[in-house]
Ligand code: SF4
């Protein structure tokens with residue numbers, strides 16, 4: 001409970017929070033004091049001087065920087081204040097260019113509001129107006145324009161970019177009369193380090209920074225971003241049946257109003273003309289439009305021929321919890337198989353497997369906002385500012401507050417600019433790196449003995465395994481100088497609370513499970529688990545990959561990670577679903593492809609995934625899909641994968657349906673229908689129910705997703721207390737076992753989820769990656785993500801502006817390697833591995849170290865995954881997409897025909 005102080009403002013008695021400013025207290029109590037440079041998210045700057053007040057006994061001061069005090073008597077209006085304010089507003093107006101009616105900020109402009117409040121003499125303004133100084137409007141950014149003629153130099157954009165976003169793309173320049181806000185060297189904003197997040201645009205009080213598409217919505221709908229696992233809350237602005245805007249939800253606990261470029265500007269895909277609007281069936285080799293009745297009847301009749309293990313379902317990390325629940329229920333209760341999996345296999349399967357061994361459960365331990373309060377952060381295998389931008393922003397915030405950041409990554413990623421220590425290890429050597437750090441911690445006695453003794457077991461066996469990680473070996477293996485490793489180890493062990501963040505750089509390896517175990521061993525060793533701002537925090541990739549796992553869209557578990565091999569769990573689901581359940585663990589995504597190639601799986605129901613681009617060794621996936629007797633794909637667009645489909649069912653987007661997503665911090669949140677589904681597209685839950693009902697199944701008579709959630713809660717202990725009514729008030733973090741449980745922001749505070757309640761240290765050995773460079777393929781290819789595209793870009797490439805910000809695939813190559821190969825920046829090269837080759841533009845950059853090249857996998861015209869290795873982790877069965885051997889050759893220009 002905040003301590004209160006009582007003061008009076010304009011004679012009204014007010015109870016204000018101790019420590020807040022007079023301006024904040026006034027605004028909270030509905031008293032307007034004109035202001036332009038103040039914003040609740042930013043520390044007060046006192047630049048515009050408009051918020052003057054008079055304090056009895058102290059005189060005139062600015063209210064945005066003066067804290068409230070008990071007994072204070074404040075006046076917001078006196079003749080002197082009014083005169084000063086009017087002069088300030090006049091000076092701003094005479095330097096402010098433009099006609100209000102022409103400005104897209106008209107009626108929402110804070111200068112307009114202040115001018116109206118103080119009262120302006122138009123004749124006086126005319127006399128004062130300075131000779132026009134017309135600066136060119138910067139229209140280079142695809143999402144917003146910068147018109148510095150309208151700028152009032154409040155500095156909010158500068159502070160937002162530096163202090164909230166941590167980017168510093170803009171600053172004051174040309175001091176004196178010509179002062180303006182500029183990028184470095186006054187280049188167009190598109191050529192600056194700007195990340196196009198739009199946070200400055202949101203805060204600009206006037207029309208100097210405005211979105212290119214400034215359409216006023218007629219209503220707003222509260223929902224959740226459909227891109228990454230941060231699960232940022234947002235409001236979609238709707239006009240008619242069109243989504244016209246998005247803004248961050250300041251009350252959402254995951255993002256507190258912040259959005260990245262995709263969440264703010266990346267929604268044009270919803271109404272894109274190429275959206276699937278009718279079901280399609282393949283006739284004479286071509287997909288042709290048909291009716292829902294015909295398509296559903298065909299799917300039901302065909303699938304009925306493949307009940308049992310010749311069928312597999314591939315669920316979707318982009319679909320809702322309710323939809324994933326239904327897909328796995330359909331596979332298990334209607335088709336009689338545990339052959340159900342989804343793309344978590346390609347991202348965080350090792351997280352689930354690894355953390356289950358050490359902590360007893362595999363999910364992010366702490367909550368997103370806690371990152372900002374960590375004293376030390378180890379970000380390993382995560383390019384957070386590109387893949388999870390809003391969490392990346394919190395890391396930068398923590399550093400600004402004094403936290404020590406250790407970045408461990410083969411590439412010199414953007415976060416390195418904020419790092420106290422950068423460990424640039426060779427791809428695939430994470431176990432050696434982390435075990436080396438742990439050896440230093442143990443040898444120097446920096447471990448948390450009390451935590452190790454009271455809350456952990458198997459320490460001695462683990463300690464013995466450290467003997468194989470002498471620092472000479474670690475330095476040789478990882479390429480990280482031992483001195484730097486020692487500094488990092490000491491920093492992590494002694495700066496508390498310390499948080500570990502990781503993503504696919506840790507998991508997408510043939511030893512991904514070992515990598516995850518190594519991160520949890522490190523956290524346990526230093527007692528950094530179960531406390532605020534600590535933990536092992538896997539950053540989940542897609543918006544609902546956590547939920548798809550929770551819902552049992554996995555071959556070995558029912559919803560809530562209840563094992564299919566557990567007789568009691570099977571009985572429970574048999575009773576609920578009225579269908580016998582198999583105790584045989586089903587096939588993983590990679591195994592489904594193998595089985596299809598071998599003719600063991602003949603029919604696949606694939607929802608909202610594009611494995612032709614996302615799976616490793618994608619030629620093998622194409623061969624598998626080609627071999628199927630029957631493939632149904634359910635999606636919002638035609639994709640590289642629908643080319644193999646016999647039937648394509650048009651699905652609704654996140655904006656066209658109700659449901660829930662679970663973000664990376666285990667927060668279950670409501671998404672809400674903002675518009676009617678486009679054309680004849682239907683919500684995925686409706687489609688799955690219709691197929692099941694056409695096949696004669698019972699238990700699919702749902703008319704709203706809230707009913708599906710009620711069934712989920714009744715069968716899934718970690719979701720037991722979750723209902724739509726409770727989610728109306730905000731999200732709930734699982735475990736939430738009962739209707740009165742508040743949810744769980746931090747896991748393992750008292751006991752771990754193991755049978756003994758103690759965490760288990762797991763001894764580790766170093767295992768090299770399966771395919772390393774050699775004479776034929778001398779470079780190592782690793783894969784990464786772009787800030788501007790998502791996954792296989794099914795959605796982001798339908799957003800024109802995102803295509804401007806990142807046009808296509810590039811292979812990053814170090815200047816040394818480029819020189820040896822005779823390749824210049826921008827030239828076209830061929831990248832070949834043992835499995836295939838692609839032609840791609842070279843980007844010569846020292847971000848990628850010598851011997852390593854790097855590509856994303858977002859672009860269909862350059863399918864990086866034809867190159868990647870099919871080697872899998874033996875436990876998690878994840879393919880090793882982070883390491884394979886390739887050869888790069890310069891393509892000679894083709895001679896023009898004579
Ligand atoms: S859009 Fe974001 S990154 Fe770009 S200048 Fe504004 S705040 Fe900075």
Ligand code: SF4
Nearest residue numbers: 151152154155157204
């Ligand atoms: S561009 Fe907008 S936010 Fe930035 S200083 Fe000018 S008026 Fe303020």
Ligand code: SF4
Nearest residue numbers: 225227228232260263
């Ligand atoms: S950080 Fe992720 S969830 Fe948040 S707005 Fe960006 S893409 Fe959406």
